[in-house]
Amino acid sequence: MRAIHFLLLSPVLGLATIFLAGPALYVLWLSLTVSNYGMNAQFVGLQNYVTVLQDPGFWTAVVNTLIIVNVVVYVELILALGISLVVQRQSGLMRVLLFSAILVPYGISDVVGVMAWRFMSDPNFGILARGLASIGIDFNWTINPTLALILVTIISVWHHLPFTFVLVFAALVSVPKDMVEAAEVDGAGPFQRFWYIIFPFIVPAVLLAMLFRYVFGLRLFTEVWLLTNGGPMGMTEVLGTYLYKNAFRFGDFGAASATGWMMVVITLLLASPYLVKMYKGTFRDV
Amino acid sequence: MKRTVSRLLLAVALGASMLTPVLAQQFTVMGHRVHQLAATGTAETAKGGDVTEEWRKQHGDINWMVGGHGEIYDRLLREAAMPKSAISVGILLGRAGYPEFFENLEPLNDYQAKDPITNFGDISQGMIDGMTYDGRLYAIPMRQATSSLIYNEALLKEAGIDAPPATFAEMVELAKKLSHKDANGNDVNGLTFMFSSDPLHPLNIIFGFGKQLIESDYTLNADTPEVLNGLKALKDLYDSGGVSKNILASTLDTMIADLQAGRAVMAIDVPGRLGVLNDPKMSAYAGSFKSVPLPVNPNGVSPTQTEVWYMVIPKNAPDKDLAWSLIKTLSEPEATIRMALNSNGAVRVSAYQDPRVIEAVATAAVQAETVPMAKLAIPGLRNGERVSEVITTQIGAMLLGKFTPEQVVENFKKELTPLLPAKP
Numbered sequence: 001m002r003a004i005h006f007l008l009l010s011p012v013l014g015l016a017t018i019f020l021a022g023p024a025l026y027v028l029w030l031s032l033t034v035s036n037y038g039m040n041a042q043f044v045g046l047q048n049y050v051t052v053l054q055d056p057g058f059w060t061a062v063v064n065t066l067i068i069v070n071v072v073v074y075v076e077l078i079l080a081l082g083i084s085l086v087v088q089r090q091s092g093l094m095r096v097l098l099f100s101a102i103l104v105p106y107g108i109s110d111v112v113g114v115m116a117w118r119f120m121s122d123p124n125f126g127i128l129a130r131g132l133a134s135i136g137i138d139f140n141w142t143i144n145p146t147l148a149l150i151l152v153t154i155i156s157v158w159h160h161l162p163f164t165f166v167l168v169f170a171a172l173v174s175v176p177k178d179m180v181e182a183a184e185v186d187g188a189g190p191f192q193r194f195w196y197i198i199f200p201f202i203v204p205a206v207l208l209a210m211l212f213r214y215v216f217g218l219r220l221f222t223e224v225w226l227l228t229n230g231g232p233m234g235m236t237e238v239l240g241t242y243l244y245k246n247a248f249r250f251g252d253f254g255a256a257s258a259t260g261w262m263m264v265v266i267t268l269l270l271a272s273p274y275l276v277k278m279y280k281g282t283f284r285d286v
Numbered sequence: 287m288k289r290t291v292s293r294l295l296l297a298v299a300l301g302a303s304m305l306t307p308v309l310a311q312q313f314t315v316m317g318h319r320v321h322q323l324a325a326t327g328t329a330e331t332a333k334g335g336d337v338t339e340e341w342r343k344q345h346g347d348i349n350w351m352v353g354g355h356g357e358i359y360d361r362l363l364r365e366a367a368m369p370k371s372a373i374s375v376g377i378l379l380g381r382a383g384y385p386e387f388f389e390n391l392e393p394l395n396d397y398q399a400k401d402p403i404t405n406f407g408d409i410s411q412g413m414i415d416g417m418t419y420d421g422r423l424y425a426i427p428m429r430q431a432t433s434s435l436i437y438n439e440a441l442l443k444e445a446g447i448d449a450p451p452a453t454f455a456e457m458v459e460l461a462k463k464l465s466h467k468d469a470n471g472n473d474v475n476g477l478t479f480m481f482s483s484d485p486l487h488p489l490n491i492i493f494g495f496g497k498q499l500i501e502s503d504y505t506l507n508a509d510t511p512e513v514l515n516g517l518k519a520l521k522d523l524y525d526s527g528g529v530s531k532n533i534l535a536s537t538l539d540t541m542i543a544d545l546q547a548g549r550a551v552m553a554i555d556v557p558g559r560l561g562v563l564n565d566p567k568m569s570a571y572a573g574s575f576k577s578v579p580l581p582v583n584p585n586g587v588s589p590t591q592t593e594v595w596y597m598v599i600p601k602n603a604p605d606k607d608l609a610w611s612l613i614k615t616l617s618e619p620e621a622t623i624r625m626a627l628n629s630n631g632a633v634r635v636s637a638y639q640d641p642r643v644i645e646a647v648a649t650a651a652v653q654a655e656t657v658p659m660a661k662l663a664i665p666g667l668r669n670g671e672r673v674s675e676v677i678t679t680q681i682g683a684m685l686l687g688k689f690t691p692e693q694v695v696e697n698f699k700k701e702l703t704p705l706l707p708a709k710p
Contacts, residue, residue: 036668040367122540123532124473124549142535143686229483232534232682248356249671 024264031257041254048258057234058259061242062266064149068238069217069270072156073210079157080164080209084172085194099169106162110222117155118227141227145235152223152236159223160216164209171205172198204281211274218267239263312349313608316361317377319352321428321595324630325616326350333646334627341615345608355379362600366390371600374609377428380416380594383666385707392599393422397610403617408634413594415502416662425596426613427633429625432592432660433490433580434652436559437552438545440574441474450552451581454494454589457552458519461528464551475530477523478550482537485677486591486663487554491523492516493589493661494580499677499698502665504706508698512584517684517691524685534682546570554580557649557656558631577652579659592660594633633657669705676701 031048033041052058087098105113120128123140132139141147175198183193221240224230230237230245239259247256315321323329327336338348351373353361359382365371398406409427417425435457437450445464451457461476468474479487492499496512507513523529530536530544542562544550546569553559557577566572579588597616599609615621623640626632626647637643638654647653667673676698684694 124530124544125547140531142532228535231482231678232686233679233688245675249675250669251356251671 027257027260030253031261033254035253036251044254048254049262052255052258052262057237058242060234061237061239064236065218065220065238065240066266068149068153068156068220069214071153072160072217073213075153075157076161076164076213077168077206077209079161080168081206083161083165084169087169088172102165103162105159108159110159111226113159114155114223114226117151117158121151143232145228145232148228148236152220152227152238155223155227156217156220160213163216164213167205167209167212168202171202175201204278207274207278207281211271211278214270214274215267218263218270239266312372313346313605313612314349314351314373315375315377315612316351316353316358316373317375318354318358318595320630321377322350322352324429324625324628327624327628329628332628333642334624337616337621337624337628338612341612345611348612355382362598363387363390366600366602369602370604371602372604373600374603374605375612376598376600377595378598380413380425380596380662381664381666381670383417383419383425383596384668384670385419386668387666388419388422388424390601391424392601392603392606393424394426394599394610394613395423397606398423401610401614403614405619405634405636408619408636409617410592410633410635410658410660412502412659412661413592413633416594416665417596425598426617427594428597428616428630429595430592430631430633430657430660431556431558431594432631432653432656433487433554433590434557434577434649434656435552435580436545436555436557436563436575436577438548438550438571438574439576440571441548441551445551450576450578454491454581454583455519457494457581458491458523458528461523461552462526465527468548472549473527473530474548475544475550476528477552477554478529478533478536478541478544479554480536480538480541481533481678481682482535483678485674485681486593488520488681489663489677490554490580490589490591491520493591494583495519496584498589498591498661498663500664500673500702500706502662504665504667504708506699506702506706508695508702513698514691514695517681517694520681521684521691534685545575556631557652560649577649579652579655588656588659590656590660591663592657594660594662667706673702673705676705 030041032043032045034044034047035041083102087095087102090098108116120126121139121141123129123142129139139147141151180193180197183197188196219240220238221244224236224238224241225244228236230241243256243259243263246252246259323332325337327334342348351361355378358376358378362371362373362376362378365373403426410430413427413430414423417423417427435450441464442448442450447460447464451460457477464474464476466474479490481488489499492513493516495516497507497510499507499513499516501507524531524533530550532540541550541553541555542559545553545563548570560575560577563569563575564572569575580590581588583589597613599606599613603609616625619634619636622630622632622634622637623643626637626640626643632638632643632653635654635658638647638650638657644650664670664673680689680694680697680701683689684691689697
């Protein structure tokens with residue numbers, strides 16, 4: 001690479017450094033300090049990391065986050081794939097209507113969506129909770145952390161399904177029809193056509209959707225914050241709410257920054273298999 | 287190119303040099319938007335006019351910097367670390383006031399002695415105590431939100447009860463008695479309050495049995511029969527259906543919705559909430575809601591708690607005399623009345639006896655009774671939010687059966703003691 005290449009790339013590299021690396025490094029520095037509102041940061045080494053790792057609340061948040069994210073990512077993928085196959089078979093107005101209906105949740109603001117679900121599932125008067133109660137299911141998520149986490153998962157899937165759907169659907173319609181038809185002529189059944197022809201084509205899109213959803217999912221915040229505030233007894237805490245409370249409720253920016261960096265590490269660990277797979281897939285033939 | 291860059295730099299330098307004196311000359315007040323609206327009377331419903339008008343004619347415009355409590359607190363403290371603050375008057379919540387924080391504020395005793403606020407004794411002593419440390423007064427109350435008992439008169443009469451309870455213990459028993467299922471099969475609870483993120487109202491119930499969990503001098507009363515009785519009453523209310531099983535997730539919105547729909551009969555909340563509860567467009571029981579001071583505790587005292595916003599002068603403020611003159615202007619009896627007409631929670635009892643306020647503010651009589659006796663729910667603490675979290679979590683665990691009231695007392699002692707400062 002010649003100097004002119006670096007020169008031409010330098011504006012982009014400069015912007016990336018200022019807007020991405022800069023804040024990240026500042027948060028890294030904060031994570032090594034004790035810092036409260038109005039207090040000048042004092043260097044304490046890795047003390048914040050030790051404190052956070054020794055806090056049972058942090059581990060509750062890690063476990064809850066990992067459970068929710070894994071369920072959300074795979075449920076979303078299965079639903080997106082199924083719905084995409086259904087929509088692909090439609091044509092004309094029906095296809096447009098279905099496509100629009102599926103995209104609607106993505107156009108609704110997080111807060112409005114969560115509040116609507118909260119009212120629908122209110123154990124006293126919510127249509128959902130009362131419907132379940134009429135068939136003998138007590139869905140009081142306000143006193144049962146497991147039910148609260150299930151509700152958080154349902155809302156998260158509902159809200160983000162359109163994102164996964166769009167990626168998977170786009171990949172699905174780009175599968176060459178002649179190959180599918182050739183397989184059909186050769187006697188391949190629907191499952192064989194999907195597994196041996198269609199699926200290998202859409203794998204990169206599926207991996208991309210998984211990667212993005214893992215990254216977004218680990219930042220889960222609104223659903224938990226507006227539904228349970230992390231309670232009762234901190235049992236529904238996730239990493240996003242744990243970080244927020246430390247930073248903006250307790251004013252402990254050091255612990256919050258340490259949590260932020262640990263979230264980055266967890267995200268990279270979770271995403272690395274997919275990143276490696278995508279990298280190999282992309283550059284295999286280069 | 288070189289010439290263009292030089293000109294650009296020169297222009298920036300000139301612009302900055304012209305702007306700096308302007309910024310330096312501004313008299314800046316940092317507070318919440320509601321303070322600006324109350325002082326300037328710019329809200330649509332305001333009837334008190336601009337209380338700062340005369341002051342501004344004499345001293346020049348006020349630069350209002352508004353934000354949430356956290357932002358105000360953060361900014362004030364960051365500026366405190368600088369040689370000179372750009373903020374002349376800060377307005378912040380009482381929970382921000384704690385001994386280390388007071389070191390950044392100007393003591394106001396001398397200003398009050400030299401140029402006194404008229405009829406200072408009219409302001410609630412509990413509010414003054416909340417910002418007095420080691421004999422020095424650091425802040426002047428400006429706005430309050432004080433708890434009361436709100437009840438649905440129609441539902442009380444339906445149950446054959448003519449008057450709200452006279453004592454706190456009676457209130458708890460009544461809440462249990464009033465709980466039932468209505469004709470549609472909906473649960474109706476005797477009492478409701480906010481709980482999901484703030485322990486203010488559960489603390490109010492504890493106070494209802496004789497003692498605050500944390501006194502204004504940071505005394506922790508966890509290990510007292512009064513606090514234990516308060517915790518037992520909360521557990522009893524929860525187990526007997528006196529409060530909803532969903533109380534742990536109760537927010538302001540759900541509390542209002544429950545009252546408006548008749549799913550709750552009584553509530554611990556500010557009297558100002560009557561407006562929305564009695565609104566015929568939103569409430570199934572419009573006109574039925576009334577407010578009275580909280581019933582008395584075993585000591586014969588109404589366990590009224592409050593959240594108060596205070597005016598302070600940073601120690602490194604640029605013009606402290608001018609800052610005091612504005613604080614004094616906003617604290618005078620007539621200014622308090624006019625700000626009450628601008629929807630401010632007045633900190634002077636006399637404001638609620640003014641005919642203009644009585645006409646405009648439906649709960650004036652109740653507030654006249656509650657404001658003088660109000661105490662801060664939690665005194666100012668550096669770890670105030672952590673203290674709140676501990677209290678909320680422990681009481682929540684008790685309600686769900688994870689801990690007994692006795693265990694919660696022990697946990698309070700263990701977890702709250704390190705968070706409280708040594709008593710002065």
